[in-house]
Amino acid sequence: MSTLTGRVEVQGRSVSEQAASRVVAEIERMIISGELLPGQQIRQETMAERLGVSRLPIREGLRQLTSEGLVRHVHNVGYAVARLEKSEFDQIYLMRAALEKEVLLSLPVFDDAALAEVKDLAVEIAAAADSEDYLMMRMRNREFHFSMFDRSSLQLIVSELRRLWTLAMPYHAVYLYDPEGRARVVREHDEMIAALSVGDNEQLVNLMNAHRTGGEASTSLMLRAGGVTPLAH
Numbered sequence: 001m002s003t004l005t006g007r008v009e010v011q012g013r014s015v016s017e018q019a020a021s022r023v024v025a026e027i028e029r030m031i032i033s034g035e036l037l038p039g040q041q042i043r044q045e046t047m048a049e050r051l052g053v054s055r056l057p058i059r060e061g062l063r064q065l066t067s068e069g070l071v072r073h074v075h076n077v078g079y080a081v082a083r084l085e086k087s088e089f090d091q092i093y094l095m096r097a098a099l100e101k102e103v104l105l106s107l108p109v110f111d112d113a114a115l116a117e118v119k120d121l122a123v124e125i126a127a128a129a130d131s132e133d134y135l136m137m138r139m140r141n142r143e144f145h146f147s148m149f150d151r152s153s154l155q156l157i158v159s160e161l162r163r164l165w166t167l168a169m170p171y172h173a174v175y176l177y178d179p180e181g182r183a184r185v186v187r188e189h190d191e192m193i194a195a196l197s198v199g200d201n202e203q204l205v206n207l208m209n210a211h212r213t214g215g216e217a218s219t220s221l222m223l224r225a226g227g228v229t230p231l232a233h
């Protein structure tokens with residue numbers, strides 16, 4: 001399984017299918033990390049050389065990413081990372097609100113090991129916030145939330161949430177440049193852990209709604225202004 005994307009490698013597939021799957025996972029990782037920015041062209045020759053594969057799995061991988069909305073294809077131009085319009089971003093957050101509620105309400109009571117995993121990620125996020133490591137903070141933030149989501153039995157919904165998060169990830173850095181924004185993220189994570197520790201899933205939904213709204217508001221403002229904030233590495 002890819003540590004960033006959560007895509008699962010399936011045994012028994014052809015070599016070409018496995019190569020295309022690896023291409024998909026790697027390009028998705030580049031999008032999530034900000035190595036590939038919204039609107040940036042993806043050149044098949046360059047990507048094939050970088051990943052050590054032929055152009056066939058590159059094309060197959062790009063077609064799959066296009067079907068998922070992460071990449072867009074323009075005739076006679078080629079493939080590029082999808083650039084969200086404000087209306088699209090708003091729809092992503094509308095869907096996230098509906099789906100995350102169902103997933104969080106379905107969570108089982110976490111045992112000590114599960115809680116420890118969530119808490120460890122929260123500690124790493126707080127450390128990244130203190131050191132102003134924005135990329136690490138964004139990566140661990142995603143892992144923090146999916147360490148909860150992935151324990152839901154509603155795995156089809158979780159898979160769709162992963163796609164929605166990936167679409168929005170390149171835009172998430174904007175509010176982390178503000179010290180208060182970073183402090184708010186850390187504080188709200190601690191509040192979520194407290195609710196999770198006592199199995200209060202309804203409170204967890206309320207906290208997640210407030211948590212999501214903070215990031216949505218700042219990023220929506222940036223998109224309304226027509227800009228994409230460069231991502232810090």
